[in-house]
Amino acid sequence: MDCIQxxxxxxTFGDVIANDDVSFVIEKGxxxxxxxxxxxxxxxxLNVLGxxxxxxxxxxxINGEEATILSPKDAYSxxxxxxxxxxxxxxxxxxxxxxxxxxxxxxxxxxxxRFEEGQEQHGFRWCRLRDSAxxxxxxxxxxxxxxxxxxxxxxxxxxxxxxLEIVKVxxxxxxxxxxxxxxxxxxxxxxxxxxxxxxxxxxxGKTIILITHKLNExxxxxxxxxxMRKGKYIQTIPTAEASEKSLAEAMVGESLNxxxxxxxxxxxxxxxxxxGLSVRNREGRAVLSDVSFTLYGSEILGIAGVSGSGQRxxxxxxxxxxxxxxxxxxxxxxKKDKPVTFFHKNIKQIRALAAEGKLYFEGGKPCDLRHxxxxxxxxxxxxxxxxxxxxxIVDFATKTPLEIRNLGAKLSFVPEDRLGMGLVGDMDLIDxxxxxxxxxxxxxxxxxxxxxxxxxxxxxxxxxxxPSLSTPVRKLSGGNIQKVLVGRExxxxxxxxxxxxxxxxxxxxxxxxxxxxxxxxxxxxxxxMYVGEDLDAMLGLTDRILVLCDGKVTGxxxxxxxxxxxxxxxxxxxxxxxxxxx
Amino acid sequence: xxxxxxxxxxxxKFATVFLxxxxxxxxxxxxxxxxxxxxxxxxxxxxxxxxxxRIYLSSIPADAPLNPLLIVFIPVVFAIIFGALGGAIFSFxxxxxxxxxxxxxxxxxxxxxGIACYFIGSIDTSRMAEAGLLMQHAFSGYEAAGWFGxxxxxxxxxxxxxxxIAILAAVILRYTRVGLNLRAVGENASAADQAxxxxxxxxxxxxxxxxxxxxxxxxxxxxxxxxxxxxxADGIDAFGWLALCIVIFSxxxxxIAIFASFFFACLSVAPTFFAPYLAGAGYxxxxxxxxxxxxxxxxxxxxxxxxxxxxxxxxxGVPYFREDR
Numbered sequence: 001m002d003c004i005q006x007x008x009x010x011x012t013f014g015d016v017i018a019n020d021d022v023s024f025v026i027e028k029g030x031x032x033x034x035x036x037x038x039x040x041x042x043x044x045x046l047n048v049l050g051x052x053x054x055x056x057x058x059x060x061x062i063n064g065e066e067a068t069i070l071s072p073k074d075a076y077s078x079x080x081x082x083x084x085x086x087x088x089x090x091x092x093x094x095x096x097x098x099x100x101x102x103x104x105x106x107x108x109x110x111x112x113x114r115f116e117e118g119q120e121q122h123g124f125r126w127c128r129l130r131d132s133a134x135x136x137x138x139x140x141x142x143x144x145x146x147x148x149x150x151x152x153x154x155x156x157x158x159x160x161x162x163x164l165e166i167v168k169v170x171x172x173x174x175x176x177x178x179x180x181x182x183x184x185x186x187x188x189x190x191x192x193x194x195x196x197x198x199x200x201x202x203x204x205g206k207t208i209i210l211i212t213h214k215l216n217e218x219x220x221x222x223x224x225x226x227x228m229r230k231g232k233y234i235q236t237i238p239t240a241e242a243s244e245k246s247l248a249e250a251m252v253g254e255s256l257n258x259x260x261x262x263x264x265x266x267x268x269x270x271x272x273x274x275x276g277l278s279v280r281n282r283e284g285r286a287v288l289s290d291v292s293f294t295l296y297g298s299e300i301l302g303i304a305g306v307s308g309s310g311q312r313x314x315x316x317x318x319x320x321x322x323x324x325x326x327x328x329x330x331x332x333x334x335k336k337d338k339p340v341t342f343f344h345k346n347i348k349q350i351r352a353l354a355a356e357g358k359l360y361f362e363g364g365k366p367c368d369l370r371h372x373x374x375x376x377x378x379x380x381x382x383x384x385x386x387x388x389x390x391x392x393i394v395d396f397a398t399k400t401p402l403e404i405r406n407l408g409a410k411l412s413f414v415p416e417d418r419l420g421m422g423l424v425g426d427m428d429l430i431d432x433x434x435x436x437x438x439x440x441x442x443x444x445x446x447x448x449x450x451x452x453x454x455x456x457x458x459x460x461x462x463x464x465x466x467p468s469l470s471t472p473v474r475k476l477s478g479g480n481i482q483k484v485l486v487g488r489e490x491x492x493x494x495x496x497x498x499x500x501x502x503x504x505x506x507x508x509x510x511x512x513x514x515x516x517x518x519x520x521x522x523x524x525x526x527x528x529m530y531v532g533e534d535l536d537a538m539l540g541l542t543d544r545i546l547v548l549c550d551g552k553v554t555g556x557x558x559x560x561x562x563x564x565x566x567x568x569x570x571x572x573x574x575x576x577x578x579x580x581x582x
Numbered sequence: 583x584x585x586x587x588x589x590x591x592x593x594x595k596f597a598t599v600f601l602x603x604x605x606x607x608x609x610x611x612x613x614x615x616x617x618x619x620x621x622x623x624x625x626x627x628x629x630x631x632x633x634x635x636r637i638y639l640s641s642i643p644a645d646a647p648l649n650p651l652l653i654v655f656i657p658v659v660f661a662i663i664f665g666a667l668g669g670a671i672f673s674f675x676x677x678x679x680x681x682x683x684x685x686x687x688x689x690x691x692x693x694x695x696g697i698a699c700y701f702i703g704s705i706d707t708s709r710m711a712e713a714g715l716l717m718q719h720a721f722s723g724y725e726a727a728g729w730f731g732x733x734x735x736x737x738x739x740x741x742x743x744x745x746x747i748a749i750l751a752a753v754i755l756r757y758t759r760v761g762l763n764l765r766a767v768g769e770n771a772s773a774a775d776q777a778x779x780x781x782x783x784x785x786x787x788x789x790x791x792x793x794x795x796x797x798x799x800x801x802x803x804x805x806x807x808x809x810x811x812x813x814x815a816d817g818i819d820a821f822g823w824l825a826l827c828i829v830i831f832s833x834x835x836x837x838i839a840i841f842a843s844f845f846f847a848c849l850s851v852a853p854t855f856f857a858p859y860l861a862g863a864g865y866x867x868x869x870x871x872x873x874x875x876x877x878x879x880x881x882x883x884x885x886x887x888x889x890x891x892x893x894x895x896x897x898x899g900v901p902y903f904r905e906d907r
Contacts, residue, residue: 052776053905071904088773090766091896101766105759292856367845413902 002028002063004049004080004176004207009058011044016467018044021057022233024226026176031198031208033222033239035215037507039477041231042211045087046178050082051075073102081169082178087161089144089153089168096149099168108132115139127346143170143200146153154538159190166197167221176207183217184504192313193531195221206251207345213251213507215244229253248344248508260540261519267543268297269391270332271527272318272409272496278312278326279551283556287313287550291327295496299436300518300528302559303568304535310551311531315498318529319411320401328515333407334525335391338385350381359386407494422563423485429455429466433488434475458487462513483513490517497521500531515541535564549573585637587732589848589855594737595806597840597847599624599818600642601744602799603825604832604839605751606665606792612664612755613788614768615676616899618687619798621822622694623668626817627797628804629698630664631657635805638819639709649800654739657801665797668694669790676901677782683899695819702708717806729810740802748836755836765786768895781902796825798828826849827878831885832894 004026011019018041026032036042051072056255058497060067062078069075075082085442085521089098100108108127115135133149139395153161154334162182169177179198185192198208198221207404207414218225222395223241225235227250234250252555272295279288288310295301303311316322318329340350340359351369353359359367362385369377380386394402423432434451455469462483466476486502503511518541522528532538542559554570603624610617617623634657642648672690676680717738724735753763766774767784775781787898824846831846832838853870 071778076778082776084776088770088776092769093766097762098773098777100759100762101761102779103641108591141891192821345615497785 005061005064006045006049007059007061009045009048009055009060011048011053011055016460017231018022019048020231022228022231023058024233024506025234026209028175028205028207028222029202029205029552030223031202031210031221033218033225034209034211034224034228035213035218035247036228037213037251037509038480039230040228040251042228043180046082046180046211048073049080050178051080052082058416063265070384076172076174079173079175080178081172081176082175083162083165083169083180083182085180085182085184087165088166091154091159092152094150094152094337095156096129096136096146098153098164099136099149099171100129100132103172108320109217111135111171111173132171134165137172142356143197143204145197152154159186159193162186162194163197170201175205176209177201178209178211180211181213182210182342183212183214186416188230191217193231214314214384215508218247219244221574227251244308252509260515260537262300262541262543263519263523264393265298265523266414267299268525269334271295271297271299271334272332273330275328275330277314277317277325277329278319278335279315279322279325286551287327288317288548291548291551291553293546293553294558295527296530297525297527299544300522300530300542302538302545303338303529303531303548304538304545305548306571307533309548309571310501311548313551315411315500315529315531318396318404318498319409320396320399320404321411329396331394331407331496333390334395336390337387340381340386340388341384342378342381347377350377350386354386358389361385362387373400407496410489410492410494410496411500421482423473426472428470429459429464429484430469433458454488454491456482458491461491461517462487464512483510486514489515490521493521493524494526496527496529498529498531501536502530502535503532511537537568539567540562547571587729589851590733592734592855593844593847594733594741595847596851597843598737598741598744599645599799599803599821600825600843600846601734601748601823601840602740602802603796604828604843605748605836606794606796606799606823607708608831608834608839609751609755609792609795610669610708610789611834611898612764612768612895613785613792614771614895614897614900615672615785615792616683616687617669617672617690617789617792618684618688618826619668619672619690619694620825621819622691623665623793623796623819624803624822625694625698626668627661627665627800629701629800630660630662631801631805632659632702632710632798632816633664634660634801635710635713637746639713644709648709648713648716650716654717657805658740658743658798661797662794665800668797669793670786672793673786673789677785679838679902680901683901691819691822698710698800698818711859714805724817736804738806739796742783743798744802745840748840750779758895765895767794769897771897771900775902775904794877796822799825801898824874824878827882830894833879833885834891834895846874846878849877872890874878 003577006033007023010017011024022041022045034042034046034399044053048055049069051074052068053068060069065472067078069078072082073237090101093101103111105127109125112125112127112131112135115138134497136149145167146165147160147163155166156164166177182194186194198210201208210217212218222239225247227237227247229251236245237250274294275292277288277291279287281287291314293301303314305311313322317325338534340353345353350359352366354369357366361367364519394407399407424435430448430452433455434446458464459466459469464476464480464483466480473484476484482504486499488498489499497518502514502518515537516527518530530538530542539562541561544556545562545567546556547554547567549571550573554573554575557566606623608619610620620757622726635653664822668690675686676683699831719736720739720742725733755765763774764784764862765825766777767779767781771781799821803818803821809861826841828842828846832842850886853867853873857870858865
C-alpha cells in the first residue's frame with residue numbers, strides 16, 4: 001500500500017502542547033486538506049513530516065515502514081518536500097541558485113538522469129548552473145510555470161517566489177508536497193492559477209497536502225479533509241460529503257454564526273471631505289486621479305478594486321504619508337459642544353479661537369477672553385468650562401502625519417508581510433502598543449501602565465494566544481500577530497479609522513472578531529474606511545462602497561442595494577450610474 | 583623616486599597583514615558569523631608563528647644555517663593551528679552553545695590578546711632576528727627587475743600566499759557548490775537548512791578556516807614586520823579592527839579586499855613613513871597616526887551612501903536553531 005501514516009504524534013514546546021496524539025493516513029495521489037484554526041497545530045504537525053521538528057512521541061510510517069526523518073534532507077530522501085508559509089529562499093540569489101542549493105554533485109546527477117531519461121551518457125558530465133537551469137526550464141514548461149532562472153529572488157513578486165518554492169521542491173523529485181497556507185498572500189487570480197498547478201501535479205501522480213483554514217479552498221481543490229482543533233486530530237471527511245458550514249463547525253467545535261454584523265444606525269455628520277484628490281507616485285505617475293467623496297461619522301465606507309488600483313495610496317494620502325498630491329482633504333473634527341483641551345491647543349490659539357467667536361462658556365454665554373489672564377484661562381480649560389460652537393475644520397494638507405494621527409485619523413495597514421510593517425518582532429506586546437503612544441507620556445520617561453492595560457485589552461478581547469504580555473511578538477503565530485496589529489489601532493478609539501486588509505490570513509473566528517470590532521467602532525461614531533479583498537465580507541460589513549479602477553472612482557454605491565457582480569464590473573472600469581445617497 | 587618605491591614596498595608588507603585578516607573575516611562573515619574575535623585570533627596566530635619558529639630554531643644545532651623555506655613553512659602551520667583553534671572556540675560558543683556573537687567575539691579578542699602577550703614575552707628570542715631577516719624576501723635577485731622588482735618581487739612568501747588565498751577564496755565563494763552553500767548559510771540559514779545544507783557544519787568549518795587565515799596574518803606581522811624583535815606583542819589588534827572595516831569596504835569580496843588592504847596599508851604607513859621629513863613633526867606624528875582611523879570612518883560613510891544595495895550577508899550575526907521559529 002502506498003501511503004504515509006502518522007501515528008500518535010505528540011509535540012510540545014515548553015508547556016504548550018502543539019500536537020496531542022495525532023494519527024491519520026495520507027493516501028498516495030490525493031489532495032489532502034488539513035483544516036484548522038490558527039494555532040491548531042497544523043503547521044507543527046506537517047513540520048514533523050517535513051523534518052523541521054522532531055516529535056516527542058509517535059512515529060511516521062511510509063509504505064508501512066517506520067521512517068526516521070531528522071532533517072529536511074531526510075524528508076527529501078523519502079520524497080517529501082515542504083513549501084512553507086514564510087518562503088525559505090535566499091533573497092540575494094537567483095532562482096536557479098536557490099533551486100540547486102544544498103545539492104551535491106551526486107544528487108544533481110541523479111536529478112539530471114530523471115530529466116535525461118533514455119539519453120546515452122558518455123564522458124564527463126557537467127553540473128553547472130546552466131545545465132540545471134536547462135532542466136528547470138523543461139520542468140517549468142511541463143507544469144506551466146513562468147519563471148526566469150536568472151532572476152534574483154529579491155526582484156520577484158510574491159507569486160513568483162511561491163512558484164520558485166514549488167519548483168525547488170519538484171526539481172528534487174519529490175512525490176509528496178506539503179503546501180502551508182499557500183494562498184495566504186496571493187491575489188484571487190494568483191490563487192486560481194495555483195489551484196491549476198495543484199491539479200496538474202495531481203494528474204502527474206503527486207500527493208499534495210494543503211494546510212489551510214479557508215473553507216472555499218478545501219471545497220474547491222481537496223479530495224479529503226483532515227480536521228484539527230487545539231492540537232488534536234478531530235476527524236477525516238471526504239470533501240464531497242461536507243458543506244462549508246459543516247466543515248467550519250467541525251473546525252471550530254461549536255455551531256457558528258457566519259453573519260457579518262452591520263448595525264443600521266444613522267450617520268453623525270460629515271467627518272471627512274475629499275475633493276479632487278490626485279496622487280503621483282515616486283516616478284511621477286498618477287496613481288490616483290480626481291477622487292472625491294465624503295465620509296460620515298458612524299459609517300463604514302468600503303474601498304473596492306483590483307489590488308493596486310490606488311487603495312493604499314488613497315489611505316496613505318489621507319494619513320499624510322504621500323506628499324506629492326493635489327486636491328483637498330478636509331477633516332471635520334467633531335468638536336461641537338465639546339470642551340477645549342490643552343491637548344491640541346495652547347493658550348494663544350484658544351485666545352485666537354475666542355476672538356473669532358468660535359467658543360462659548362458652559363451655560364451658553366459667548367466666550368470673550370480678552371480680560372482674562374492666562375492663569376484664569378488655564379483653570380477654565382482644565383475645568384472644561386470653555387466649549388466649541390461648531391465642529392473644527394482642519395485641512396490635512398497643512399498637517400504632518402503625526403499631527404493627523406493625533407487629530408484622531410488612524411491608519412491600520414496589514415501588509416503582505418505582517419511583521420515587515422507596523423510591528424517590531426523582537427519587542428513584546430506592551431512595547432508594540434507603546435510605540436503608538438509613547439509621545440503622549442509626560443516628561444522623558446515612558447509610561448507603561450496605560451500601554452499594558454491596552455495590551456491586556458487586546459489580548460482579552462481578541463483572544464490573542466500568547467504565553468504572556470512580555471512575549472516577543474515575533475514568537476506569536478501569524479494570526480495572533482495580526483490581531484495585535486489591527487487591535488492596536490482599533491483600540492485607540494480613533495475618529496477616522498482606516499483599515500486595510502485587516503483579516504488577511506486570519507481564521508474564521510478571528511475574522512469575525514475583527515468585523516465585530518469594526519462595527520463596534522462604527523456604533524461609537526467613528527468614520528471608517530475599509531479596504532479588503534473578500535467582496536462578500538465587504539458587502540456585508542460596509543454601508544457604502546467606493547470602487548476604484550486605475551486610480552479613478554468608477555462609482556460610490558450603497559452596499560445594501562448592489563450585487564457582487566455589479567461591483568466586479570465597476571472594478572474592471574465600467575462606471576455605475578446609480579450614485580448612492582448616504 | 584626611491585622614496586616612493588620603498589614606501590610602496592612597505593605598504594604592501596602592511597597590506598599583507600590586513601589581507602589575511604580581511605580574507606579570514608570574509609570567510610567568517612559569509613557563513614553568517616560576525617566574528618569580532620578576529621583581532622584576538624590574529625594575536626593567537628602570532629603566538630602560533632613564534633612558537634613554530636622557536637620549535638624549528640631549537641631543533642637545529644645552534645650554528646647550523648637556517649632553511650629559508652622551513653623558516654616560513656613551520657610558523658605558518660602553527661599559525662594556522664592556533665588561528666583555527668580561535669575559530670573553533672568562537673564556533674563552539676556561537677553554534678553549539680548559541681551565545682551572542684558580538685559578546686563571544688569581543689571576549690575572544692580579549693582572550694587572544696591576553697594569552698599571546700602573556701606567553702610571547704617569555705619566549706626565547708635568540709636567532710629570531712636572523713630568521714626575520716631571512717624571511718624578508720621570497721626571491722633573491724629581485725633588484726634586477728628595477729622598481730617593479732623592488733615593489734612587487736621583493737616581498738616575502740607570506741604576501742604571495744595572502745594574494746593566492748584571497749583569489750582562491752573568491753573563486754570558491756563565487757563559482758563552486760560549496761561556496762554557494764556557504765553563502766546561502768550566511769544569507770538565510772533557515773532556507774539553507776531546508777535545502778539540505780548542514781548549517782552548523784558549514785559555520786564551524788568556515789569559521790575555523792577563516793580563523794586559520796587570519797592567524798597567518800598575525801604570525802607574519804610578528805615574524806617578518808617586526809623582524810622577530812618583539813619584547814611584547816603590540817598593535818596587531820589594530821590590524822584586526824581595520825581588517826573588519828576592510829571587509830565592509832571591499833563589499834565582502836576577497837579580490838576587492840586585496841586592493842582595499844593596500845589602500846588602508848598606504849594610509850597606515852604614510853604618517854610614520856613621512857613624519858621624519860616633516861618639520862616639527864614631533865607631536866604632529868601622533869595626529870598623523872590617526873589618519874587611517876579617520877579615513878576608515880569617512881570611507882565607511884561614503885561606501886554606505888554610494889552603494890545602493892546592502893552587500894552584507896543578510897543573516898550576518900543571526901544565530902540559527904532549526905526548531906526556533
